[in-house]
Amino acid sequence: MSLDYLISITKPMLEGAQTTLVLFVLSIILSIPLGFMITLMARSRLIPIVWIANTYVYVVRGTPLLLQLLFFCFGLPTLPIIGEYLVFDRxxxxxxxxxxxxxxxxxxxxxxxxxSIDKGQHEAAQVLGLSKWQTMRKVIIPQMIRVALPAIANESITLVKDTALLYAVAVPELLHYAKTAVNRDFTIMPFFVAGVIYLIMTLVLTLFFKAIEKRYKFE
Structure with missing residues (x-):
């Protein structure tokens, strides 16, 4: 297995990794605030809003991501009446x-x-004269992040690996180029190269979250 061959298969896979990274960044930037908003909805005093939030979480977590991908890529355009307005780029x-x-x-x-946050934190904030928004921003959210950070890190690493599901809906990404090289050259080496690229991405992400956890630990 020559170095020239490794370079030739790695270059397109690195281009595919750009798609992987773009999807990862978009998903993190948008899903984290949306997830927090859903959490607040689930804690609302309005029963219909609580029901909507809980139902959403139950349905999404109870069905495979692959099924959801297939629905959004191929199912939305087939919906009656509104399907023609839901045709998106893959x-x-x-x-x-x-x-x-x-x-x-x-x-x-x-x-x-x-x-995990004690109710006494809310009471203490009220005694100090903090508004609900100030209590949430200065007291509750920092403590929540500290507790949730390991789980957020784990979910983020899972997200990097889940981007490989793009292969199932014909979006050219890292795994797509690896599989193309395997079919063309009759060797599994491209899979090893793809695995190394995934490991590097998850390693960088792991080190990033370790640094954040260390900062929160000593604050």
Missing amino acids: FVAASLAFVLNYAAYFAEIFRGGLL
């Missing part, structure tokens, strides 16, 4: 599925973080 449709899926998981992570 990558856009896949990104939407990822964001909505991971928002449900992050919502559960945030819910667990909020439940």
Whole structure:
């Protein structure tokens, strides 16, 4: 196995990894705030809003991400009446599925973080004269993040690996180029190269979250 061959198969896979990274960044940036909003909805005093939030989390977490990807990429355009207005670029449709899926998981992570905070924190904030928004921003959210951070890190690493599901909806990404090289050259070496690239991405992400956890630990 020559070095020239490794370089020739690695270059297109690195291009595919760009798609992987773009999907990852979009999903993280959009799903985390959406997940937190769903968590707040689930804690609302309005029963219909609570029902909507809980139903959303149950349905999304109870069905496979692959099924959701197939629905957003191929199912939305077939819906009666509104289907013609829901025809998206394949990558856009896949990104939407990822964001909505991971928002449900992050919502559960945030819910667990909020439940870990003692109610006395709210009472202490009221005594200090803090408004509800100030209490949430200065007292509750920092403590919630500290508790939820390991789970957020784990879910983020899972997201990197789940991007390989783009292969199932014909979006060219890292695994797509690896499989193309395997079929063309009759060797499994491209799979090893793809595995190394995934490991590097998850390693960088792991080190990033370790640094954040260390900062929160000593604050």
